[in-house]
Amino acid sequence: MNTKITSALIYTPDGLITGDICITDDRITAVGTAPEGFIADKVISGSEKMVIPGLINAHTHIYMSVFRNLADDLSFDDWLFGNILPREDRLDTEQAYKWSCLSCEEMIRTGTTTFMSMNIFPNADSRAAHDFGMRAVITRGLVGEDRNDEGGIRRLNEHLRDCELYKDDPLISFKLGPHAIYSCGEDYLMFLIEKAKELHQDFHIHLSESRREVEDCIKKTGKTPVRYLYDMGFFDIPTCAAHCVHITDEDIDIFKEKNVSVLHNPKSNLKLANGIAPVKKLLEKGVNVCIGTDSQASNNTLNMFSEMNFAALLQKGVYEDPIVCSADEVLKMATINGAKALGMDKDIGEIVAGKKADLVIIDLNSVNLTPKNDMVAALVYSSNGSEVNTVMIDGKVVMEEGRLVR
Numbered sequence: 001m002n003t004k005i006t007s008a009l010i011y012t013p014d015g016l017i018t019g020d021i022c023i024t025d026d027r028i029t030a031v032g033t034a035p036e037g038f039i040a041d042k043v044i045s046g047s048e049k050m051v052i053p054g055l056i057n058a059h060t061h062i063y064m065s066v067f068r069n070l071a072d073d074l075s076f077d078d079w080l081f082g083n084i085l086p087r088e089d090r091l092d093t094e095q096a097y098k099w100s101c102l103s104c105e106e107m108i109r110t111g112t113t114t115f116m117s118m119n120i121f122p123n124a125d126s127r128a129a130h131d132f133g134m135r136a137v138i139t140r141g142l143v144g145e146d147r148n149d150e151g152g153i154r155r156l157n158e159h160l161r162d163c164e165l166y167k168d169d170p171l172i173s174f175k176l177g178p179h180a181i182y183s184c185g186e187d188y189l190m191f192l193i194e195k196a197k198e199l200h201q202d203f204h205i206h207l208s209e210s211r212r213e214v215e216d217c218i219k220k221t222g223k224t225p226v227r228y229l230y231d232m233g234f235f236d237i238p239t240c241a242a243h244c245v246h247i248t249d250e251d252i253d254i255f256k257e258k259n260v261s262v263l264h265n266p267k268s269n270l271k272l273a274n275g276i277a278p279v280k281k282l283l284e285k286g287v288n289v290c291i292g293t294d295s296q297a298s299n300n301t302l303n304m305f306s307e308m309n310f311a312a313l314l315q316k317g318v319y320e321d322p323i324v325c326s327a328d329e330v331l332k333m334a335t336i337n338g339a340k341a342l343g344m345d346k347d348i349g350e351i352v353a354g355k356k357a358d359l360v361i362i363d364l365n366s367v368n369l370t371p372k373n374d375m376v377a378a379l380v381y382s383s384n385g386s387e388v389n390t391v392m393i394d395g396k397v398v399m400e401e402g403r404l405v406r
């Protein structure tokens, strides 16, 4: 199947160009000028449109759309222990699947083609991703005291069953998801390091999210959470660390040394009053930083355009430096940096020949993008996600002119 997007403004690694994108099956075969003799089965007009790589939401929990606008303006403990966890206990997998579907629709409509989700109901978010044709990295949130903890073993086994169920789905992959250092005992973490080596799966963890997490860890171990994991050998496994709000310069050096990717969730960190991650410092040290929305329970959307906007503005405000986190830098955080974090940069994150066709087509005639000046700035500073017109994942159109097609 050959598809051609004609005469579009295209965001490439070398900047914006106007031209065609040719796609054969799941891959981009040409960017700029269509090769002679390329006959398209499907033509999509790119006139008055811009094409960007599909956005990558590197940290979320998609079943949690059920908790949107439900427990707002509360303390972290009241939010989590008083409201979210008790309600989670009353959900089942079928309900979680339906709420995950809502999230998939929200993500596609706002230009996200790939996400990484940490769940408590395996086969809810994997099934939703599969049904919506989304690219997804699924992690079962793992909680346990030690390697003999029955709950910890049960959760790991649920994860393994999910891996088995979707092993033939090329769009779905898995990471091991120790929830956080405060919900996993040291022996359980050591056990998961062994399992990660055995299964060849990377890690996805919440890390240094709140000041209290860090203070408790220092009280207990004499080390920051990052140093604690480093000394344990945790980072010998490629790691995606969500949040990283309260980190030291030494922590940042560890991230650089061990190639840890930071999943920055600016809105969730603000909403739960956890603070603002030092993204400027991380970038200066050469740490890979990408963007996640976290869940609707603490955001309250999965809209990556809104998240990019916050990511850019917050760093400028905090560092009193308008140069930091340029629109282009932030768009890269939401695309190629996310792909690097997920270990998928060979295949996604940029519009170049040879990569998978995960593409988002944006309507440039929207009022809030007018006039057409710097269109990368437009995406980060004036877009709200409603301008997404057509979305393609793995070469298949999943939304066409605003209509979901699956």
Ligand code: NI
Residues within 6 Å of the ligand: 059, 060, 061, 206, 242, 294, 295
């Ligand atoms: Ni989270």
